[in-house]
Amino acid sequence: MTTPFQLRNSITKPNQVYPLDIIRPPVNSQVFGAPLSNGEIHLHDISTLQLLTCLPPPTQDTILTHCMFDTESPHLLWAGNKSGTILLYDSRTNSAVHQLVAEKPVISFDINSSHTLLACGTELTGEDSYINFWDLRNLNTIYKRFEECHSDDVTQIKFHPSEPKAMISGSTDGLFCLYNLETMEEDDALYQVIKADSVSKIGYFGPNYEYLYCLTHMETFSIWTFEEANQICSFGDVRANTPELKLDYCIDCYYEPSHERLYLTAGSQDGAVGILNVSLNGLELTFTLNGGHSDIVRGENFELKADLNSEYREKRKETVKKVIANMTLGKDVSALFPDVVKNMQTEDLELKKLIYLYLINYAKTQPELVILAVNTFVKDSDDPNPLIRALAIRTMGCLRVEKIFDYLMDPLKKSLTDTDPYVRKTSALCIAKLFDLNPQTAIENGFVQILQELLSDRNPMVIANAVAALSEISEASVQKDILVINDVILTKLLAALNECTEWGQTCILTTLATYRPKNAREAGDIIERVVPRLQHVNASVVLAAVKVLMVYLDFNISEELNTTIVRKLAPPLVTLLSTEPEIQYVALRNINLILQKRPEILSQETRVFFTKYNDPPYVKLEKLEVLIKLCCESNIDQILSELKEYANEVDVDFVRKSVRAIGRCAIKVPVASDRCVKVLMNLLSMGVNYIVQETIVVMKDIFRKYPSKYEGVIPTLCQSLESLDESDSKAALIWIIGEYAQQIDNAGELIEQFLENFRYENTKVQLQLITATVKLFLKKPSSAQSMVQKVLQNATEQNDNPDIRDRAFVYWRLLSANPETAKKVVLAEKPPIESEQGTVSEALLDELIRNIGTLASVSHKSPALLGGGSYVDMNSYKEFLADGEDKVEASVILETAQAMGTGNLIGDLLDLDFGAPPTTNISPAVQTKTSNLMDLLDMDMGGPITPATTTPSLSSPPTVQPVQQETFLSGANAKGLEMLGNFASRNGQLFMDLTITNKDTAVMNDFAVQFNVNSYGLVPSALTVPDLAPNQTYKTSLTLFKTGNPQQMNPINLLQIAIKNNNGVYYFATNIPLSLVS
Incomplete structure (x- = not known):
């Protein structure tokens, strides 16, 4: 109270x-x-x-x-x-x-x-x-x-x-x-x-x-x-937690030991002070102090407020600089909004820029006060100085407040026909910002049409900005004719290419990469204009030119022109490796994609990818990936020699990657596998612990690729058993022992050494031990009888990990059913190992090639899903659902969703209650079948073997734990929209439970949801969410109906979902637990 x-x-x-x-x-x-x-x-x-x-x-x-x-x-x-x-x-x-x-x-x-x-x-x-x-x-x-x-x-x-x-x-x-x-x-x-x-x-x-x-x-x-x-x-x-009193800023905290209470004091613009009691349940407004003050209560803002109203111009200017500095540091100076706006009408360009920067930052939280600045904006848009005219238009476009749209229309229209090209090019970008905020207003007032007319402007920078604005509008619009390149426009773009700034050239080249030439002659003309950009000093321009040429290589051009492009692409890419490390990294990530698409482009440039002593670790690792991509019969000796040198460096992580690279070369180039194995054995003989462990992991893959070819090195590998302390190397050696148990005389003794610490080993090692022991039993029944019983009993009775228990029960049932069938299953020939790693799918590769030079090509993730949510128009998403040709490949979406850290998407197949602990009772079928295993293993070894007992039943059902919701959308990546969710089944009906929070500073409304086609034909009910105020949370449940058209997805339980609100549309991908839909 x-x-x-x-x-x-x-x-x-x-x-x-x-x-x-x-x-x-x-x-x-x-x-x-x-x-x-x-x-x-x-x-x-x-x-x-x-x-x-x-x-x-x-x-x-x-x-x-x-x-x-x-x-x-x-x-x-x-x-x-x-x-x-x-x-x-x-x-x-x-x-x-x-x-x-x-x-x-x-x-x-x-x-x-x-x-x-x-x-x-x-x-x-x-x-x-x-x-x-x-x-x-x-x-x-x-x-x-x-x-x-x-x-x-x-x-x-x-x-x-x-x-x-x-x-x-x-x-x-x-x-x-x-x-x-x-x-x-x-x-x-x-x-x-x-x-x-x-x-x-x-x-x-x-x-x-x-x-x-x-x-x-x-x-x-x-x-x-x-x-x-x-x-x-x-x-x-804190300001959002006290609806009963409007608080604008916090003052201090005070702990009262006698009452064991923590108090937080906050104030309002009119001088009121609120005292809040802090508890784990929230902030409670306990006392209010009114009438004592008529302005901000103490603090730096009070001092700044006084100085902003000083009679001295220099004093006010210095104070504005302090305000901007505080704003940059994250301090809340929004309370000074009216006092800052008072200083807008000045001839000092530097001061005006600072105030405009302040307005851009706080306009969204103070939309009512922005109106105070409109007259100054309109006046500045008519200023004789073109810099001030452009500054006013640019700032109005950045305010992101719909209330000033009516005031923006006339100045913007006038500036689009301004005599100064600097003002026109600034206005072009302003239209894109206007369209992003209110597409209908931009179209109805003819701004998009004016922007299209600017493509014929006489100034190249105006053309470049118009292209950039139209490209952005086109991506967010339902209409596909926003940016249409005809012969006249194409000529203008190619002419402007030589006269633009670096940023303008990048925009034009990006647009040309989306244009499909009418014929081979037109493609040749475009390529002729683009090729000189490969010599540009700016790396962004070079990569944009490379993107255009890589896209045009897929068109039906002459063989001679194709050869010419391939020949001209290598030098600029090599030149980028002489720049700063950060640019090298971006270039190497893009080169990785280019080599997956066109490996012949850099086939003769192996040496430039050898690492230097002063390369940062991230550059070295990327060069290593490129060397593996370039590896072939003609250069394997050169690369192998270099990798051997790398394995002697002091950077442990780089040495490990180098050893692994040798193994990948052995798999990729079969004729060189002997040489690669010889190098690996030489490294093994050095006795360096981390090299030994990495070599064993690599040799496992080589054994998979070349079965029975290198059995002679197995004894050498087994000698390193005592030095292994990493789960990967232990699991690899156990796999080798189990796979080649017949060739290893003391295979049982080696596995027995691992079994001594079975309970304390990593899950990966435990799983391999179970499999290797079963293999040993099937190959040498007489010597492994007690061992397999011990392992399976320990795994089923004394292990809490459901994966371990499930694996043991599977083998137990298999052995008890039919030993011959077990041999066919467990000892079956392994599928060939992939010869190429670190590649992306063909569909994603084509998409990334069209986005060379962007964040997508550096992260190797689809641009539509990068960052946890892509902002597009809802109608374009409907087309995405309807048009099978344009639909993003499911594997691409899944790959990106997994990279975003969406947690355990597949879920626990045994967790039928979705949140309750899995039951531990063994099914009666297992109890019955275990008796058959007694006969199978009873081979005159001193009496029958007692089967594994079932897990004791619990005296009471397990307590259902609160459901842990998965983060579907984070506020940082979805314009303040945070969404948590989970799937549940209640009374036979499937639901999707959502917790939606508005982390933005403005109200959110107009929510909608849509599912892409999926394996189960799931369709959601309508998403009904009231207007969400800042920091407000709303919980709801969507009923999921199986009324849609099923379409097989990969993985089968993949769901691609779009959520819409008044700020835009956001995509995410998740996996519905199989236990709920099977």
Whole structure:
């Protein structure tokens, strides 16, 4: 319940002087302090508010930053300032008795509970910010300094109230750090770093101060544990948690130990203050303080507000720069919106740009106030200076507020026919932004048609921007005739190609890559104009030209022209490998795709892909992939020699990849397999542990490719058994032993060594042990009888992993049914291993080739699904569903969805309740069949073998755990739309349960859902969601009907889903558990 307090007394300070903070008094003291904006510190009686004393500043321009009473004496007070000093005042003498020099502006400080240490956080000046320590028994020099913990202003320093060696610090770099100061060495003292937003306030609370709170400049609030630094809960934006009182900013936090309560104070623009009680259940507005203030309550924003209204122009300009700096750091300065807008009408172009930047950032959260700036925009759009005209149009287009559309129409139409090409090219891009926000308005006002006319403009940059805008509009539009290239337009584009900037050339080349020439002659003309771009100094232009040529190679062009293109493509790609490492990486990722499509292009350029000593690891690994792609009979010796050298380097990860590359070469080039195996055996003989383990993994693949060819090296591999400590190498060697058990005399002894630690091995090793033991039993029944019984019993009775138990039961049933059948199944000939790894599907490859030079080609993911959701028009998605030729390949969507980390999509086949623990009772069929296994294994070995007993039944049914929902869409990748979900079956009906949260700053509505064709013909019911306010969550369930047309998907349980709202359409892919649909 909210309790309003009545104003009892107040203090009015002189004009232009305002309090910066209220210093909490020491225990049992009747005095509180108020540091003021003029550098003075006033001490008042806490009951009467009477001024008791005034502590003067050291200089007239002193700016106080942080003050606190001494923890042992109520007469001593510490005060830090921007001058880089901390003064110790004695209220009895009204003067400073000591001064600490921090060397940088002081922002925060604190004293530990044993009163032996003072720590101070500084502002970032130059390249560093510091945490300085002073021993309070010797204040003459800095005792210790930490320089590496933070990379920005250290806004908070707090010692633990009862543990003098425990400290936390927070910074605008978004980190708060936990220290144990038993040692004062920075690397040893820092034991935990927590990532948050720009930190405003942090502190300890709880009965034993076992919790931490963190308030950020983004007005978000969270709670953490002190010991483990685990987040307990996050309250998000505090302003959205108090509907009963409109709060605009947070002020401070305070823990009351006597009542064990944590309070958070926040304020509104009109001076109201709310006091919120913090609990794990949420934030509760407990008290309100009204009538005491008429403006922002203390803080930096108050100071900035005053300076923005200064009579001096330079003062206002410097203040705007401070506002932008705070905004960049993540601090909320939206409360200053009206004061910033007042400064728009200026002739200073730099100031105008800064204010426009501020407007773009906060227009979405302050749409009503944006109207205040419209007149200035309209006026600037008629300014004689073309730079200002273009700046006004560009900013209006970036505001993303529909309320200013009516004001934007006339200036935009006028600017599209402006005499200056700079204004016209800016206006062209503005149309694309307008279309993205409101397509209907853009079409009805004829802007798209005007944009098409700009393709015939006389200025090449205008043409390039028009092409870029039309391309973007075309991708988001249902209409397919937005960007139509005819002979006239094509001539204009080719002519502009030589005169554009680098960005313009990239846009035109990207458009040409989508154009299909009418005939071979036209293709030849385009290629002739594009080929010179291969020599461009800009890597983006080069890759865009490569994209055009790679696409045109698929057209019906002459053999001579095809040969010419292939010959001209190699030099520019090789040149890109002489650039910065980051560009090399992008080039190598694209070269990987090009070689999958056209391996002949770089077949003679093997040496340029050899690694250099100073290549970053990510470049080395990509070069290794390209070398494998280029590997063939003619260059295998050269590549093999190079890989052998790589295997002797010091980078362990690179050495492992090099050893693996040798194995891949052996599989890819059969005639060189002997040489590759010889190199691997030489590496094995070196005895380096990680090389030995990687070699065994590689040899397993070689055995799969060439069965029975290299049996002679098996004894050498088995000698390394004792040194194996990685699951992959153990599993590989166990597979080799099981596969070649007849050729290995002591195969049983080798497997027995692994079985000693069966319960503690990795799942992969356990599965291989079960399979290898069964193989050994089928090949050598007399020597493996007890072993197979032991393994199967351990796996079924003493193992909690359902995969292990299932594998053991499968083999148990198979052996008990028919040994001959078991031999046919378990010892069947293995399918040939793939000779090429690291490739993408043909459908995805064609799509990525058309997107060379983009993020899609670097990540090797479909551009439609990259980042967890692709924004397109809903109607285009309907066409996607209807048009089989344009439909994205299911394997592509699945591959991308898995890369996005969507969790366990297939689900547990045994978990029929979707969330309940799997039952552990063994079916009666297993109990019956085990008796047959007794006879099978009873071979005069001292009596019959007791079958495995069934798992004891539980006395009560298992408790159903809360369903863990999968993240379908994250707010960061879907314009603020966060969607969690799961599938469930209730009373025989299939449901899709959704939890939808609006992480955006605007209301979301107009929701809809649609499924792509799927294996089960699933069709969802209508998605009904009310208007979602910012940070609001809504839970709903969709009924799934099997009324659609089934179409086989790969995998069979793949679902491709589109979710629509007023912001756009978002795709994601997931897998429905087979247990619910089978």
